[in-house]
Amino acid sequence: MIEWIFIGIGLFIFFIWFVAGLRVIQQWEEGLVFVLGKYKGKRMPGLTWIVPGVTQVYKIDTRIRTMDVTPQEVITKDSATVMVDAVVYYKVFDTMKAKLNVKDFEYAATLLAQSALRDVVGKGTLDDLLINKKEMGIAILNSIQEPTDVWGVNITSVEIKNVEVPLNMKRAMAKEAEAIREKRARQLKAEAEVDASKKLSDAANIISQNPLAMRLRELQTWQEIGAEQNSLMILIPSGLEGFASNIAAATGVNLLKNAPSKPIEQQSRTES
Numbered sequence: 001m002i003e004w005i006f007i008g009i010g011l012f013i014f015f016i017w018f019v020a021g022l023r024v025i026q027q028w029e030e031g032l033v034f035v036l037g038k039y040k041g042k043r044m045p046g047l048t049w050i051v052p053g054v055t056q057v058y059k060i061d062t063r064i065r066t067m068d069v070t071p072q073e074v075i076t077k078d079s080a081t082v083m084v085d086a087v088v089y090y091k092v093f094d095t096m097k098a099k100l101n102v103k104d105f106e107y108a109a110t111l112l113a114q115s116a117l118r119d120v121v122g123k124g125t126l127d128d129l130l131i132n133k134k135e136m137g138i139a140i141l142n143s144i145q146e147p148t149d150v151w152g153v154n155i156t157s158v159e160i161k162n163v164e165v166p167l168n169m170k171r172a173m174a175k176e177a178e179a180i181r182e183k184r185a186r187q188l189k190a191e192a193e194v195d196a197s198k199k200l201s202d203a204a205n206i207i208s209q210n211p212l213a214m215r216l217r218e219l220q221t222w223q224e225i226g227a228e229q230n231s232l233m234i235l236i237p238s239g240l241e242g243f244a245s246n247i248a249a250a251t252g253v254n255l256l257k258n259a260p261s262k263p264i265e266q267q268s269r270t271e272s
Helices: 002-020 095-100 105-122 126-131 133-150 167-208 211-226 240-251
Strands: 022-025 029-035 038-043 046-049 055-061 065-075 081-092 153-164 231-234 264-267
Touching: 002 022, 022 029, 022 055, 029 095, 038 095, 055 095, 065 105, 081 105, 081 126, 081 133, 105 133, 105 153, 126 133, 126 153, 133 153, 167 211
Parallel strands: none
Antiparallel strands: 022 046, 029 038, 029 055, 065 081, 081 153, 231 264
């Protein structure tokens, strides 16, 4: 009876020891096996068993991961101070290098990305940073790709998220943009006046070829003036001036001495 008790206790201890050695490796992970501190190989996804107390398994995620680069204060080539932050997309392609060649590959890659961000942004101007974010991200990626390859980490992309400009710089940029827009507006207005003057010159040449066209233009002008309800016009025929000049030449009396030679527009008075 006592023997069966000892056998049961032994089986229970063996069961606990066996269960303690079971490990589950997810599909997106790779397991690195170390026996008494020495690297022995990899374990693929699924259920695996190790010797408890002797063997250790370190799991490393092989999916694409993101890493936020803390905002960095950078002075650009044109002496503008900006705050720049970015995000880095990376993937572990060699789990053995990621574990054996660097203590914490994620922290090391973060520091490397911060240094590369300051270096690349500092070589460009503020306009380059605001306009060519994608190109600067590619330059940062190229600068950190080679060192991270030794760690078994592949940098897939670097994106500059936000560029924070000081308030006084924002005001100066707004004034510059406003001046540029005003300049364009004046140029467009001047070009419109040039085009209008050319059209008017062409119209004058056409009207001068036919006196009736000038008469029709006068009538059209009077019609436009008469559209105002509160206006009163007194019209003098256009031929009257020539007729009066002929009489003055014959008789010596100037009939148009105090008469206006153009249409007179008089504002009507409203009754109080």
